[in-house]
Amino acid sequence: MLNVGPEPLDRDEVVDVARGGTRVELTRLAEHGIAATRKHIEALAAEQRPIYGVSTGFGALAVRHIPSDRRAALQQSFVRSHAAGAGPAVEPEVVRAQMLLRLHTIATGRTGVRPETAHALAGMLNAGIVPVVHEFGSLGCSGDLAPLAAVALALTGEGDVFDASGRLRPAAEALAEAGIEPVVLAEKEGLALTNGTDGMLGMLVLALDDLSALLDVADVTAAMSVEALLGTDRVFAADLQRLRPHPGQAVSAARMLALLADSPIVASHRGPDCTRVQDAYSLRCAPQVHGSARDAVGYAETVADRELAAAIDNPVVLDDGRVESNGNFHGAPLAHALDFLAIPVADVASMADRRTDRMLDVARSHGLPAFLADDPGVDSGHMIAHYTQAGVVAELKRLAVPASVDSIPTSAMQEDHVSMGWSAARKLRRGIDGLTTVLAIELLTAARALDLRAPLEPGPATGAVRDLLRTRVQGPGADRHIAPEITAAEELIRSGAVREAVADATNSTVDRRMS
Numbered sequence: 001m002l003n004v005g006p007e008p009l010d011r012d013e014v015v016d017v018a019r020g021g022t023r024v025e026l027t028r029l030a031e032h033g034i035a036a037t038r039k040h041i042e043a044l045a046a047e048q049r050p051i052y053g054v055s056t057g058f059g060a061l062a063v064r065h066i067p068s069d070r071r072a073a074l075q076q077s078f079v080r081s082h083a084a085g086a087g088p089a090v091e092p093e094v095v096r097a098q099m100l101l102r103l104h105t106i107a108t109g110r111t112g113v114r115p116e117t118a119h120a121l122a123g124m125l126n127a128g129i130v131p132v133v134h135e136f137g138s139l140g141c142s143g144d145l146a147p148l149a150a151v152a153l154a155l156t157g158e159g160d161v162f163d164a165s166g167r168l169r170p171a172a173e174a175l176a177e178a179g180i181e182p183v184v185l186a187e188k189e190g191l192a193l194t195n196g197t198d199g200m201l202g203m204l205v206l207a208l209d210d211l212s213a214l215l216d217v218a219d220v221t222a223a224m225s226v227e228a229l230l231g232t233d234r235v236f237a238a239d240l241q242r243l244r245p246h247p248g249q250a251v252s253a254a255r256m257l258a259l260l261a262d263s264p265i266v267a268s269h270r271g272p273d274c275t276r277v278q279d280a281y282s283l284r285c286a287p288q289v290h291g292s293a294r295d296a297v298g299y300a301e302t303v304a305d306r307e308l309a310a311a312i313d314n315p316v317v318l319d320d321g322r323v324e325s326n327g328n329f330h331g332a333p334l335a336h337a338l339d340f341l342a343i344p345v346a347d348v349a350s351m352a353d354r355r356t357d358r359m360l361d362v363a364r365s366h367g368l369p370a371f372l373a374d375d376p377g378v379d380s381g382h383m384i385a386h387y388t389q390a391g392v393v394a395e396l397k398r399l400a401v402p403a404s405v406d407s408i409p410t411s412a413m414q415e416d417h418v419s420m421g422w423s424a425a426r427k428l429r430r431g432i433d434g435l436t437t438v439l440a441i442e443l444l445t446a447a448r449a450l451d452l453r454a455p456l457e458p459g460p461a462t463g464a465v466r467d468l469l470r471t472r473v474q475g476p477g478a479d480r481h482i483a484p485e486i487t488a489a490e491e492l493i494r495s496g497a498v499r500e501a502v503a504d505a506t507n508s509t510v511d512r513r514m515s
Contacts, residue, residue, distance in 0.1 A: 009104050018206060082145050083149040085133060101308075102198045155193070208301055213499060214493070220502055222442075225355040228449035231279040252294060261459055266459070299340070353393045356441060360445070395434055399431045448476050
C-alpha cells in the first residue's frame, strides 16, 4: 500500500503503482488539506465576482461568467469536451501513472477537489480500472488536457475503460462492479482533474526506469563485442577514465572492465606479440558514449524528482485561501528532458550497430566467418538481422528530432506557446523499444561470435550472458528462422534476466578472488 500525501513521491513509487499494481491510500494529512482547501473554493463559489475555474468559462472563454445554477453543468461539459483524444489507446501503465500523479497533486491540498472525488480516483486505481486514453490530444500545455480529461470522464461514469482483466467496458458498468459511485463534479473539479503534466511526467519516470536498465545491458553487449572482436580491456582502466571525470563514463568503464575480467579470450592476445595498436572507436569509446547517456539520465532524474514534488494546477489554491492563476502547467521542463533523452538513446544504438557490423565483416572481424554464417554463400548468417538493426537505428535518429521546438498555437491564441511534452514522451517510449531491439541483435551476434572463438572461452560474466541466451536460442549452425531469436533476446533484456546473470557472475568472480 502506498500512502499518498502532500509529500513528494519518489520514482520507484510511481513505477510500483504503474507497473506493479501497488494499491494507494490517502493519508490523514492529505485528507485534512483537501477538505480545508475545498472550504475556500465553496466560499469563493458563493461570491458574485468571477473566479477562473470556479465561476467562469475556460481558456479563451474565461471572459464568460457562469451563474451558480449552471456550474455543475460547466464542469461536466468541460470534461466531456476536453476528452477529445484520437488514435489508439496508450499503455495501461501510462494511464495508471498519470492517475497516481493527479491524485498526488490533489493530495497537496492545492486544487480544491472534494475529498469524495479524491477517494473515487484512488478507488479506480485500486480496482484496476484503466480509462481509455488516446494517443493524440495533448499539446503539453495546459498540461495533458485530453488524456487527463479521459480519466475524469470515466470518474463520472462516462466513456470506456479497461477493467482489471483488461476487458474493454463502459465506465459506468466497471465502476458499479467495483462499488464506486460516479462523481458529480462540483465547482473547479473538472479543471483540477485535467490541468496537469501528469501524463508526460509519468512517461518520463517510466522511461528513466527502462533506460537505467538498458544502459546496463548496453555495457554488457559492448563488452561481449569487445571480447568477440579480440579487443583490449586496458582502455577501460580507472586511471585512464579519471583523466576525464564524467561520472557516467566512470561507471560504464568500471562495469565493462569487470565484465571482461578473467576472460581467456582477452588474455589470449594480451602479450607482446599482439600487433594491434588500438581498437575502433565503437569499442574503446563505449564508456564515453554510454557514460554520457548515463549523465543525461541523471539530469532527467533531477527534473523528474522536482516535478514529483510539485503541485500542478491552474488556478491554484494558496494557504491563505487565495485562488491564483499561474503558468506551472507548462510542460517545457519535462518536454526538454524527454527530448534530451531521445538523443543518447539514438547514439547508444548507433554505436551498437557499428560493433555488430564489425563482427559480420571479414575485413574487420579478425578471423570470424563472413556474417558469422555456417557456410557463407549458402548461409547468410546475421546479415539481415543487421539490416533490421540498421533500420531501427535509422528510425531512432528520426525520433531524436525534438518535439519541444514545434509549438503550435491553439485556443484562439490564448494558448499561443505549447510544450509538445506529451509528443516528446510518446516518441521516447518508441525509442526505448527500438534500443531494446538494437541491443538484442548485438547480443545475438556477439554471443554467436564468442561461440565461434572456441576453444577459447569468454570470461565468467560475458559467458554467463551467452549461456543464458543459449537457454532460448541455439548456438552457431545452419541458417534458421531468426526473427523469433531476436524476440527471445528482447525478452531476456526486458525481463531483467541479462542483468541478473551478470550480477550473479560478477559476484561469484569477486568472491573467488577474495577467497
